[in-house]
Amino acid sequence: MSPESRSQAIAAAIILFCAGLVIYFLPTIVLWIGSFSPALAVIVGVCxxxxxxxxFWLRARHQRSRKP
Structure with a gap:
């Protein structure tokens, strides 16, 4: 495994782990915000x-701009 591909794999793993945490706690967060404002809960959930x-879109865009 080359250093570049190892770096990419580590970055993807970190992003997926953080996203997994957010998605895991998303219902709790949305329900808590929904007790104040249902519209705000929808907006926060979508965001x-x-x-x-x-x-991932920004990361792909950055990698495309770095290629010669």
Whole structure:
């Protein structure tokens, strides 16, 4: 395994672990916020889920710009 691919695998594992934690606690977070405002709970839930995809999109975009 080359150092570059090892770095990529570690970064992906960290991102997936953090995203897994957020997704695991997402129902609790949304229900807690929903007790104050249901609309805000929907917005927070959507934002947290979109951040998961946004991180990978930004990472792919950064890697494309680094290639010669």
């Amino acid at each position: 947290l889920l979109m951040c998961f995809f946004g991180i």
